[in-house]
Amino acid sequence: MIRVAVVGAGVVGLSTALCIKSQHPSLSVTIIANRFLDATTSDGAGGLFRPDQRFIGGVEPSVLKDWCQTSFDHFNNLIFSNIAAEAGVSQVSGYQLFNDSRPDPSYKDIVYNFRYLTKEELTIFPDHYKYGYFCTTFYVETRKYMKYLTKLLNEKQVPFIKKKIHSFEELVENYDIVVNCIGYGAKDVCHDNLIRPIRGQMIRVRAPWIKHFYYTDDNCYMIPNTDTIVLGGTRQLDDENTTVDLNDKDGIWQRCLRLCPSLAQAEILWDWAGLRPNREPIRVETETIKYGNKQLLIVHNYGHGGNGISLSWGTAIDAARRFSSLLNGINNQDKQLTSKL
Amino acid sequence: MSDSRSYRVIIIGGGIIGLTTACTLLKEYTSIDKLQLTIISTTFSPETTGDVSAGYWEPYGVNLNDERMLRWARYTYDIFMQEFFSTKAAQAGVMQMPGHILKSQNDQQISENDDFIVPSFLPLVRHYRVLKDPEIRMFDHLGPVTGFVMSSVVTEVRRYLPQLQRFLECDSRVKFVRKKIHSFSELKGEADIIINCTGLSARELTGDLTIRPARGQVIRIHAPWIKAVYYFETVNEGVGYIVPQSDTVVLGGTFQLDDWNTTPTEQDTRHIRRMCAKILPALEQIQDGVEQAGLRPYRDGGVRLEHERTTDEIDIVHCYGHSGAGVTLSWGCAKDVVEIVKTLLPVYEQHSSDLPEHEQLWRLVL
Numbered sequence: 001m002i003r004v005a006v007v008g009a010g011v012v013g014l015s016t017a018l019c020i021k022s023q024h025p026s027l028s029v030t031i032i033a034n035r036f037l038d039a040t041t042s043d044g045a046g047g048l049f050r051p052d053q054r055f056i057g058g059v060e061p062s063v064l065k066d067w068c069q070t071s072f073d074h075f076n077n078l079i080f081s082n083i084a085a086e087a088g089v090s091q092v093s094g095y096q097l098f099n100d101s102r103p104d105p106s107y108k109d110i111v112y113n114f115r116y117l118t119k120e121e122l123t124i125f126p127d128h129y130k131y132g133y134f135c136t137t138f139y140v141e142t143r144k145y146m147k148y149l150t151k152l153l154n155e156k157q158v159p160f161i162k163k164k165i166h167s168f169e170e171l172v173e174n175y176d177i178v179v180n181c182i183g184y185g186a187k188d189v190c191h192d193n194l195i196r197p198i199r200g201q202m203i204r205v206r207a208p209w210i211k212h213f214y215y216t217d218d219n220c221y222m223i224p225n226t227d228t229i230v231l232g233g234t235r236q237l238d239d240e241n242t243t244v245d246l247n248d249k250d251g252i253w254q255r256c257l258r259l260c261p262s263l264a265q266a267e268i269l270w271d272w273a274g275l276r277p278n279r280e281p282i283r284v285e286t287e288t289i290k291y292g293n294k295q296l297l298i299v300h301n302y303g304h305g306g307n308g309i310s311l312s313w314g315t316a317i318d319a320a321r322r323f324s325s326l327l328n329g330i331n332n333q334d335k336q337l338t339s340k341l
Numbered sequence: 342m343s344d345s346r347s348y349r350v351i352i353i354g355g356g357i358i359g360l361t362t363a364c365t366l367l368k369e370y371t372s373i374d375k376l377q378l379t380i381i382s383t384t385f386s387p388e389t390t391g392d393v394s395a396g397y398w399e400p401y402g403v404n405l406n407d408e409r410m411l412r413w414a415r416y417t418y419d420i421f422m423q424e425f426f427s428t429k430a431a432q433a434g435v436m437q438m439p440g441h442i443l444k445s446q447n448d449q450q451i452s453e454n455d456d457f458i459v460p461s462f463l464p465l466v467r468h469y470r471v472l473k474d475p476e477i478r479m480f481d482h483l484g485p486v487t488g489f490v491m492s493s494v495v496t497e498v499r500r501y502l503p504q505l506q507r508f509l510e511c512d513s514r515v516k517f518v519r520k521k522i523h524s525f526s527e528l529k530g531e532a533d534i535i536i537n538c539t540g541l542s543a544r545e546l547t548g549d550l551t552i553r554p555a556r557g558q559v560i561r562i563h564a565p566w567i568k569a570v571y572y573f574e575t576v577n578e579g580v581g582y583i584v585p586q587s588d589t590v591v592l593g594g595t596f597q598l599d600d601w602n603t604t605p606t607e608q609d610t611r612h613i614r615r616m617c618a619k620i621l622p623a624l625e626q627i628q629d630g631v632e633q634a635g636l637r638p639y640r641d642g643g644v645r646l647e648h649e650r651t652t653d654e655i656d657i658v659h660c661y662g663h664s665g666a667g668v669t670l671s672w673g674c675a676k677d678v679v680e681i682v683k684t685l686l687p688v689y690e691q692h693s694s695d696l697p698e699h700e701q702l703w704r705l706v707l
Contacts, residue, residue, distance in 0.1 A: 080482055084623035090566040093439040093468075093492075112476045113468070113490055121467055124426055134468055136439060136476075136490070141566070209431050209587045211438040211568040227565040265431035320415075 002027060002330065004323075005175040007165055009033035011042040011142065011308050013181035014149040015316035016301050020179065020323050021156050027327075031153070032171075034164040034185075037146055041183055042308055044202060044274040046223035046230035048092070048142035048213055049075060051310040053106035058281030064106065065199075068331035069315030074313040075138055085226075088144025093136040094213030097122075105133070112136040114327035127215070139213070140309050141225040141291050145255035165189060168298065169291050177297045177326060179319065184277035186302050192283075195303050198234035201248045204228045218319055219313055220255035228269060231256045235306075237278075244271040279303025282311070284318050286326055301322045344578035347375035348686045351531065353522050353546070354538030355382030357498055357671045358660055360505040364535055364703045367512060369683060372690040376514045379532070383521045383542075386502035390540055393559060393635030395584035395591035396496040396668045397440070397570055398463050403691065404677050406642050410666075413673025415465045420672045421494040421697040432705060434500030435588050439468065440570035443480060443488035443620075447576050451528040457487075457574075468492040483573060483619060496668050497586045498512040522546065525655050534682055535657045540638040543661040549645070552662050554636035556600040557593060558609040562630040564590040564623075571620045581616025583624075592630070594615045596665070598639060605632035639664040646674055656685055672702070 009031050035042045037043070051068050068123040078089045079106050093113065108114040117132035118280070125132075136341050150163070153160075165171070167189060168178055176220045207229045214223045223230045233274040249271055287298040304311055350366060352359050363380055370376050386392050398421060399413050424435045445459055463469055469491045472480075480486050509515045522528065524546065527536055537543060544552045567590050572582040584591045592613050610632055618624045640662025649657045660678045663670055694701050 057381045076479060078620060080479060082622035082625050085564070085566050085626060086623075088566070090568060092568045093541075093669065112479075113470055115468070115470070124422065134492075207431065208565065209436045209586060210432065211436055224568055261426070262430035264428055309442075 002177060002327065003175045004029045004177045004179065005171050006031045006179040006181060007033065007171075008181035008183055008185070008302070009036050009160065010040040010181065010183055011045075011146060011149070011312045012183070012200060012301055012304060012315065013175055014146060014153065015312040016179055016181050016319050017158060018149055018152055018319035019316045021153070021158055023320055023324060024287070024327070025156070030159050030161060032161045032163050032165060033164065036160065038143065038319055040146070041144050041274045041277065042146060043258065044200065044272040045142050045309050046232065047142050047225065047309045048223045049140070049310045050105070050111065050182045051135045051307045054102075055306060056239070056282065061106070067311050067318065068110050070314035070317050071311055075140060079138055083148070086112060087142065087148040088141030088226060089138055090226070091136060092139050092211070092213055093134065094215070095132055096215040097132040098217040099130045099133065100217075104303070107137075108135070115238050126261070126299060132299065139223055139225055143199075144226065145309075147268055168289060172291045172294045172296050175296070177299065177323070178247065179323065180300045181302055182297055183302050183304075184275050186277070186283075192279070195279045196238055197240055198305060199234060199239040199241060199273065200276055200306070201234045201245060201271070201273040202230050202232040203249060203252055203271050204230055204269040205263070205266040206269060207263060209262065210260065215257055216255075216259060218255055220252070220259055222260065229266070231263075240275065242273050242275060244273050248273075255276055276306045277303055278284065278305035282315065284315050285324070286322050297326050301324065308322070346373055347377075348373060349377045349532045350379070350536065350682070350686075351528055352378065352380045352536045353382065354537055354542075354661075355380055355385040355517070355539065355630055356540060357391040357502065357667050358540065358663065358674065359538035360502060360509065360664075361675040362538055362660065362669040362678050363515065364505060365508055365672070365679045366682065367509070367514070368687055368701050369622060369679050371692040374514075374686060377516070378514055378518045379518060380509070381518045381520050381522060383519065385506065385517070385519070387499050389498070389502065390635045390638065391498035391502065391667055393633045394498060394557070394665070394668065395559065395586070395593065396434075396498050396501070397584045398450050398494045398496070398522055398669045399440070400666050406461070409646070410461060410642070410670065411465070413670040413677070414462055414666070416673035417669060417671055418465050418494065419483055420699050420702065423697055424493060426698075427569060427699065428681060429504070429699070429705050432500065433504045434497030436495045436497070436567055436585070436587065438495060438585060439490055439569060440493050440572065441472075441488065441490050442572045443472075443483065443486045444574045445483070445576050446485040446487045456640055466493055476595070482622070486573075493563065493587065495570070495584060499667060500587065505703055507706040511706055525651060525657060526653055528652060529655055533656065533686055535655060536678060536682070537659045537661060539659055540663070540667075541636050543638070543659070547659070549641070551641040553599055553639050554601050555639035555664060556595060556597040556602060556634060557665070558595045558605050558634040560592045560610060560613055560630040560632050561586075561589045562592060562624075562627050564627060567621065573616065573620050575616075575619045579612060579616065581613065581620055583617050583620060592624070597639075601622065601636065603634050603636060605634050609634075637665045638662055638667070642671065644674065646677055648685070658682060
């Protein structure tokens with residue numbers, strides 16, 4: 001009987017576990033993580049779907065497109081289902097404003113309503129940006145979505161174990177396949193030097209009169225969630241500080257206030273800082289590691305940087321496909337063994 | 342140097358039409374110290390017709406071929422958009438948001454040039470786009486539909502009017518009186534001009550039988566995850582719409598001409614919930630809500646905006662009959678009304694200002 005451990009309970013871990021368990025209902029799947037729900041990196045995400053290839057290095061365009069479209073379709077179906085509110089997914093439109101000319105973003109044919117702003121439309125913003133896009137996409141409210149995924153996993157009787165993993169060797173005794181969704185933890189656990197933290201800080205506010213998202217190039221964004229707005233942000237490469245920095249907070253606040261003066265009336269709720277687990281490329285692949293006379297089959301799915309929510313489902317489906325191949329490989333080996341007897 | 346002229350103006354009606362007119366008047370008559378403006382109304386916010394409405398800017402229920410409509414709507418849209426990008430937005434309840442406007446398509450294929458797809462107010466709005474594949478697929482659950490998306494503005498009247506009121510109250514030239522006026526002759530001698538912004542009550546006051554109620558029922562619910570307007574028109578089952586406000590969402594709608602009932606009915610509630618849950622199935626999970634019904638001041642010939650000098654020599658400027666477009670046309674009509682007033686009560690000193698137009702009209706009183 002094959003025993004599977006999914007390591008990591010962020011949005012990628014939960015999504016991947018769900019895909020695998022849905023495809024193989026009788027398989028034993030356990031989620032092992034040190035942090036859950038509000039304590040995960042995913043909790044800090046604004047959850048806006050706009051996976052821009054500018055920030056996703058090293059992934060083959062056709063693969064990225066597949067991840068993006070699969071994720072989009074999955075969330076889009078949720079929006080118009082009767083569990084949209086529970087899952088925390090809803091349509092939202094908004095603007096990206098910038099001054100340098102650049103190629104069209106890779107998500108432009110995936111999201112809806114993508115268009116460039118006219119000169120006249122650009123004048124409504126306080127700083128006169130030279131260019132801008134408008135599009136209709138959606139946000140995923142991470143807290144709700146993670147609770148929703150957790151509920152589905154509970155219904156499928158997937159157990160959750162709280163434990164910090166320092167090496168996969170700890171798992172070789174009790175598990176045959178490890179699905180590695182450990183995010184930034186891969187740096188130590190997998191000795192992966194390609195994964196680098198990009199620190200992000202944000203402020204959550206209540207400002208319900210704001211119904212659009214806004215992004216500018218000046219590290220400034222505003223993303224509406226169900227009943228809060230996420231104000232951001234920072235992008236500090238190789239900075240491992242997960243405590244809130246007051247200078248960063250002030251910077252974020254001033255930049256957002258400039259873009260949207262009515263924020264002065266917003267109620268500030270909480271601050272957050274975390275590390276985007278950035279890797280070029282995002283690692284979705286299999287590996288076999290030998291520990292003495294035992295071996296562990298690994299399916300990696302980590303390194304999503306700032307696109308964890310956006311690409312969670314697409315990469316989970318991809319990882320589940322590779323998982324199924326591994327499983328077939330094991331079953332075929334077993335068949336060969338039994339046929340030899 | 343102030344103008345020594347002394348003018349007395351009465352505005353009857355304290356809803357969205359009356360108060361936007363009051364602000365516009367004060368703006369144009371800044372130089373007149375001895376202006377006495379009295380606003381007389383039986384109701385003020387939150388009891389006006391506008392308070393029931395969702396406040397979504399769209400010329401709804403009016404004749405779009407009327408050139409005045411476009412001019413009024415455009416001016417109003419521009420003011421609200423300026424206000425949205427200002428510090429007023431939060432307290433005044435002004436919100437920009439996208440609208441998905443859909444219509445059932447049956448055997449009669451709606452052509453791309455149809456008035457529904459290309460409404461005449463199109464040049465006024467932003468981000469207009471006809472819904473095509475693959476986007477239109479997301480509405481497959483509604484059956485074959487056609488439609489478009491546009492960006493518009495929602496002005497939550499129950500927040501907006503109190504802000505206008507506070508601004509007006511701070512001006513020593515303004516007085517508010519809660520009182521019902523049965524005939525204009527009651528006010529003879531009390532004002533140089535009477536501005537009639539009485540909406541549906543104009544029927545009694547002026548004897549104009551072309552103004553009629555167009556009843557609308559709504560349900561206000563708590564559904565903060567919704568960030569856009571959705572409007573769906575069917576062939577036989579009426580209309581459903583979902584309009585977010587600051588912290589509620591308004592579900593509608595009905596348009597029942599000559600129905601004077603201001604009490605919500607169960608039948609309408611069921612209809613509204615059913616239609617809205619068709620558009621966004623997640624709404625099935627919401628059972629709570631506050632129902633209300635209001636009477637849009639529908640007028641056969643469209644908005645009446647004109648000067649009348651009555652047989653007993655009272656000067657009246659009428660501004661009523663906005664149907665479902667009171668919010669949409671408010672500032673635009675107010676401007677035209679005050680232009681007429683200026684021909685009767687001249688202002689010679691033109692007061693110029695560097696402030697944006699919306700700030701000249703009114704400012705937040707903190």
